[in-house]
Amino acid sequence: MENAWLIPLFPLLSFVFLLLFGRKLKEGSAYAGILLTLASLVFSVIVLVERMAAPASYKAEAVWLKIGELELTAGFEVNQLNALMLVIVSLVSFLVHTYSKGYMHGDDRFHVFYAYLGLFTFAMLGLVLSPNLLQTYIFWELVGVGSFLLIGFYYFKNEARAAAKKAFIMTRIGDVGLLIGMILLFWQVGSFEYDEIFAAVEAGSISGTMITLTAILIFIGAVGKSGQFPLHTWLPDAMEGPTPVSALIHAATMVAAGVYLVAATFPLFAASETAMMTVAIIGAFTAIFAASIGLAQTNIKRVLAYSTVSQLGYMMLALGSAGYVAGVFHLMTHAFFKALLFLAAGSVIHALHHKQNIEEMGGLWKKLPLTGPLFLMGTLAISGVPLFSGFFSKDEILIAVWAHGNYFLFILAVIAAFFTAFYMFRLFFMVFTGEARSPLGNVQESPATMTMPMVVLGVLAVVAGYVNTPWFGTFLGDWLVEGNEALGHGHIEGPAWIMIVATLVSLAGIFLAYLMYYKKSLARDWFTSRAPITYSIVRNKYFIDEFYNLSVVYATRSVSLFLRFIELFLVEGLMKLVAGVVSLLGKSGSRFQNGQIQTYGMAAFLGLAVLLLIFALTGGYIG
Amino acid sequence: MSSVPITAFLALALILFCIGLYGALTKRNTIIVLISIELMLNAVNINLVTFSKYGMTPAITGQVFAVFVIAVAAAEVAVGIAILLALYRNRRTVNIDEINTMKH
């Protein structure tokens, strides 16, 4: 555990190494990346195991920056939460590294891709290990850059450029919130260390309003990263990046960082009811809002993107409802099955030569014997079908919400679950069943490097749930909250009917999708024809992007133009004025110099006269 | 004789000076300008002599000074006329307001 700090260094090494020698290695770069991430995976597992054994959390720090008397430290900490995260991140990262070997095959910037992956993994692991807010923020930003670079990997595509820029800027908006929040906290507590902050919160040395304020500011940061409403629009666009990236960053790890942050600072939130409420409401709203958009998308990756947004909303909802364990649990399961879904989608896209529109797909079940079933597993998991991982975690969340008494939010969550089940199976049926709706060319299954990781994730998508179930015990939960009351209980008891409701709802969703897209006994436009406006609104994602373009972007431009006006007329004008006055003086002076001797004499005489006049008027001396 | 008050002399000098100044600054003919300047200098002489006779502390130096002034004034005018002649040779004019090729 003392060597946990090594874990992020392996990927960093791969980053540097590939930057320097990648050009020579070409595709060989893959091995460097894979091996190094494997190393960090191994270490993380070791750490996790040790962590299981020894309850006490470990922390090591050194002074990083001295400001007068203030000393800012940097170091690393291992506790239950980040031990778990370490494994999730390094595992998914490792799998994605392997997968990409096949997926990115033949790209002339292959090595760059792996370098970027390394950078991102390094940042993400570092983020997880951070013992204080400052360090968190630092890696938080680095993660953002990693994602920025990978989204913009196809730099020559203007869409990619736009998407990358958008992602960076929108997340940065959130980051500023985080920055302000943590600085305010710093001046309250006098330190960025989590434990000291929590101690201060415990001791009640921070005013309630300040807690609420800082908590919400930090949450804004989380909103930005986790693509929560209203800062969610970047995440779907981020699908411009290569699909493995979507799996790694925009499903499993970085977007989960927001949830992780809230979880990591949970005691702070717990201390403020308002903050909790905000988190819960935003979460719930995002969940249903994104799910509803997912209903009408036709791009395979975008559907998944919106479902990610909605699932993250779920997690936020859980945390906001004091369901710490539920949130983290869902974070874990979601990481697995969503990564699986993305990789599977990736393999579909790979097989169809980068076709992404599901309207053009169909009947791939036969052609992709391995991808199909794996995709189905993922779909079942996310839809919360019993015995799949998603089922347990989602169930935990619902219970937590109910137990916390947010009945309205509970209903929203249930509806969201219904939507989820519906659009996921809509996706599944449209892609894999029926007939191909367009010539697909020759389609064959992806190479092993791509399928193997999917298999691993498939297994996890199924079994991951059993670490924390109402039936076989909830040791994940118990372990997570061990020795820290502030996080709440390992398992919240809830009425049994919730589980049944959840199951029914998801099944209903599946059934509806079945009718519409498989049996076709229910016309596809049954709903759309009835409510065309609603449909177009949903299809256009509630026109959020358009709204932003009209408001924020336009406002910025106009401010700039106004300032330019000032620049031209005030600043420059002032300068010109002064210069003009001087030269005018010069002109009049030289005109007075008219070459007439007598004028000169007259000037002297007038000067004398004026002096004498003043002298006479002042009756003598001014001094 | 001494019934004439000092102020009268001073006033005379002042008036003479002003006339001279006026002439020097307004006349077109350079010769007249030079003459006006002579007037101004003579006003000075009157002052000096007056003071040396009727001043609070009469002293001969005033008159000495006056003599110097007269001498110098003569020299000055001589030079002035000489330059004017040179000018006249080249420009065929003594009108002071035409001597303005250099300006601004």
Added chain:
Amino acid sequence: MNSIYLSLLVLSPLLGIVLLAFMPKTGEKGIKLVGVLATLPATVLALLAYFSYQGGKDLADYGEKVRWMQFGSFGQLDPNLFTVYYELGLDGFSLLMVVLTAVLASLAALASFHIKREWKGYFMLFLLLEIGMLGVFTAQNLILFFLFFEITLIPMFFLIGKWGYFNKEKAAYSFLVYNGLGSAVLLIVIMVLFAKTGTSNIEALKVFLNTEGAQLPTPVSDSVKMGLLIALLIAFGVKLPIFPLHSWMLRVHVEAPPSIVMLHSGVLLKIGAYGLIRFGMGIFPEQFAELAVLIAVLGVVNLLYGAFLAFIQTDFKMVLAYSSISHMGIVLIGLGANNEAGIQGAIFQVVSHGLISALLFFLVSVLYERVHTTNINNLGGLAKGMPLTAGFLLAGAMASLGLPGMSGFVSEFMAFLGLFREMPILAAVGCIGIIMTAVYLLRAVLAITYGRSDRQYAGISDLRSFEWAPVLVLIGLIVLIGVYPAVLSQPLESIVLGLGG
């Protein structure tokens, strides 16, 4: 006490000037070589000083003091009265600035390989400029400071006016007039202090003006002090530049040759900050505290004004120019906070922006060499033709927008840390600037490097030979500071503790 180390350091470029004076006009290679070599001694000595300081050497040992001139005949009363010494010295802050200057000078000399004509005159002026800059940071009294300060003025005028781009003469003049006015105001301040206290030594002034009942030739009232401080603010506000006084600096950034702009925005602008901290804050602490709010406000205004205007520029150089304004706003923010965090942040920003803008402008010159335009509308997809340049450009932009792990972040962070303590609301407003920085930089840089690439840029060559050195050195330093800020903070400890309310 009296080592000639600093004199050697400051005057070492003179050697180069003399050498060049005797070289034939036409020997391009030789001239360039001598020009670059001549900047090295200073660099070596500066680094030596830095490391031996890290090794525990006392900076006071570098001090030197020689009687220079004495006004009036007050020798009998007091040999020091109205006497000006030639005195150089170092403290943590000036040490950093000297190192920065020396290093940047060497790199800029390398960048000057892009200069096309009359290398002889160019390098002679260049070296003269370096002397001025080094002197400014080592001068221990105001008059000497002013002397070096003005010495930088002349070479700059010629370097801009002769080797600049299209509108060079106009740029040179507005540089001259603005800075002339600035230094004029500065001179008045200096002379008032000198005339009233009889000394121009900075330390002595600190003591005289801040101890009750100090023996002065003529008393200095608080209102006078305030007036002087405001005058200082204007004087250095021109250099920095502060909002309404900045238009000259835009022209310089656009018209001057990039190698000179490296020095200009890397070091010369920083003289403003240096002066404000050294004299404004050092000599008039109380008054400075009173003005803190004003300064912070000015800082935020600079930050936002620059950022928003950079957002709509079409010339990349213009974007960088406005971004300099914006970043100097952060310096002011740090000073306005007027607490340890803020001041240290400001100083960090001074150094880090020096490095970053130098890097960016060097890349600009590399770019201009190949594509002969800096208009972002005509550029695009350069990542194809010159991936390395593009990559470094992106890295530079990231550093400049305050990416953690690079120097920009540390300074920005500390400045805001400081300001949030004193005036949270204002600071919060300032944070908009952080977002805007990202917006305009990405807009510009991505427009140049990403996107469809015109085939006309397909065949262009990437970084080559001498162009590597500046890029690597600068990136290296930027990252070093970002990862291990102690390299800067450690020399500053004493100073930061000394300053600040």
Added chain:
Amino acid sequence: MDLETLLSFEWSLMTPEFIVLIVATLLTLLDLFLPKKFNRNHLGWIGLAGILLALVSVFGLIGRDPGSILYDTFRLDSFAKAFKILLLAGSALVFLLAIDYEPKEGRGEYRGEFFYLFLTALLGAMIMSSSGDLITLFVGLELLSISSYILAGLRKTNVKTNESAMKYVINGSISTAILLFGMSYVYGITGTTNLKAMAGMLSTVSDPQHLYLLGLAFFMIFVGLSFKIAAAPFHMWAPDVYEGSPTPVTAFLSVVSKTAGFIIVIRIMLSIFAAVPTGDEGFPMLFALQDYIGFLAGATMIIGNVVALRQRNIKRLFAYSSIAHAGYILVAFTAMSYVMFDSIWFYLLAYLFMGMGAFAVIQLITAKEGSEDISHFAGLYQRSPVLAVTMAIFLLSLAGIPGTAGFIGKLNIFLGALMVNPSHYVLASIMIATTVVSYVYYFGIMTQMFFRPAAGLARAEAAATVQGEVPAARRRLPTGTTAVIIICAAATILFGILPQLAFDFLQSNFNQFIDFMQ
């Protein structure tokens, strides 16, 4: 007075004056009797030798305690010595210029005058500097003026020259008249023309009417004198006269004659009006009227610098610039600080070198180009870099850039203006602001020299240079001018870097000029 009283005087005090006088007479006679074909330039060298001799003798006298002869009409005090040095050094340089001066139409029959008139003018200036009596002052002044009238008009056949001389004479005479009128009143109140005696008398004046009269006299005298230093309101003659006169004469007017002007200003003002007590606590009149002088100083600086912006003729431009410099020096005079003498002396010294050097270059260029338009400096850097660089040095010094004597001089003046209490903030600000304005035209010339390509005749030459031929500017560089340029450049830099050389000289030899009033 009989012979032995005459012999009893310490004539040695007048050695420098005698030397100059003798040389002047000598030159006159030689010029009269030497054959026509004899090259009159030798006269110039003789004159130069004489001046240098006089200079040496002044240095010889430095040790002497202040003394006065001829019943206090002639006094040799620190002030006189210090400023005579300036006058002599200035004239020496002028001579070097004059020897090389060759107008288009040739110097024909008046070569001789050209030299000995300089000497008589110099003599007048020297007399002024050490005269203790209004009459001698006046005579000295007129000796200087009349000689310079003739010098200004020496190129008889040249219209411009005639005109400038005419203007000079008339304005000069008017100023003299005004000056004398003022003097006459002072004499009237004191009844004596001896400065020391006057001071004695005036210190007891209390009758308000007399004070009022003195006030009027003060202004008349000041305006009268402002002509000599070319300061407002009597400055307007300067540009025309400078433009029209032969370049050496212009140099003489702007350097030596200006110095003489300041000498007489200080002499009269300080010895007469500093003595007059005013108000209740006997505040000296001069201080009471400071603000008027300050006002004029400000006006002078502004007019000089602002109008100079619009000049195209180089000599005219320098006329305005010299007006401006007169303004700067007046600031020092206004302040009346402890360092007044030092600062004025040093500034005049600096101005001597930078101004003279600049005029030397101008003479060189204009002689070659045959025109005085600024544009003829274009591309000078290509044609002869050295010349361009030295000119740049002079310009920088005039603009008061650090590292040159001009800067130290300005520094000194500032110090004076600000160290007195109440400080002259306004005046100092005007001074510095106008200095910045002056950057524009000084650097304008540099722009021509360094940035602009050469035009016309010059271009051909530049081309020649490119082909490696020796350009005219470097070909047959006239000895005198070259010497002046070198000396001036060296001195400008030297006193800019090590002003203490001059300061030490002042402080150790002249003991703060305390013997001025005794």
